[in-house]
Amino acid sequence: MARFERQNVQIVTNAGQGVRLTADDLKKISEAQDTHRSLLQIPRRPKWDSSTTKEQLILMERDSFTDWRRQLKMLEDYEHIQLTPYEKNLDFWRQLWRVIERSDVIVQIVDARNPLLFRCEDLDRYVKEVDSKKTVLLLINKADFLNETQRSVICLVVVAFVDFRNLLFHNNLDHLEEN
Numbered sequence: 001m002a003r004f005e006r007q008n009v010q011i012v013t014n015a016g017q018g019v020r021l022t023a024d025d026l027k028k029i030s031e032a033q034d035t036h037r038s039l040l041q042i043p044r045r046p047k048w049d050s051s052t053t054k055e056q057l058i059l060m061e062r063d064s065f066t067d068w069r070r071q072l073k074m075l076e077d078y079e080h081i082q083l084t085p086y087e088k089n090l091d092f093w094r095q096l097w098r099v100i101e102r103s104d105v106i107v108q109i110v111d112a113r114n115p116l117l118f119r120c121e122d123l124d125r126y127v128k129e130v131d132s133k134k135t136v137l138l139l140i141n142k143a144d145f146l147n148e149t150q151r152s153v154i155c156l157v158v159v160a161f162v163d164f165r166n167l168l169f170h171n172n173l174d175h176l177e178e179n
Contacts, residue, residue, distance in 0.1 A: 033081065140154065
């Protein structure tokens with residue numbers, strides 16, 4: 001225990017207690033997200049070409065990211081919206097930008113229990129902005145938590161409301177049965 005204290009680490013023993021949002025909180029968050037949907041998007045990588053130096057690109061990326069973060073910081077201060085640590089990390093976005101630029105197929109993985117909640121619509125838009133020929137697949141993970149009827153409904157909902165034709169289901173039961 002003393003070793004952890006020296007490293008400024010705390011052990012939380014009551015981890016089972018979480019924060020529950022009230023219906024009013026959820027409504028405020030949803031309204032804020034709808035109102036500011038245009039600001040709640042993936043930061044775009046600045047345009048560059050073969051004549052752009054590494055230093056220029058790093059500076060352009062940093063400036064663009066800082067502007068994007070500044071807008072979101074205002075939302076955090078005045079609205080019921082919170083960012084995750086990933087969203088505040090430029091290196092995370094640099095990795096995503098490079099993956100999108102270099103890949104022909106992008107796979108977005110969402111939880112089967114609520115795929116539309118976890119799906120990032122703006123990722124689809126951004127991939128098509130980079131190159132309209134790229135394919136985006138939606139992989140619905142944890143499909144083993146759903147029965148056959150629920151999977152059919154999810155499939156219908158995703159295809160009908162999202163107009164998503166590249167849909168994959170994944171579950172761990174197949175793997176478990178093999179072993």
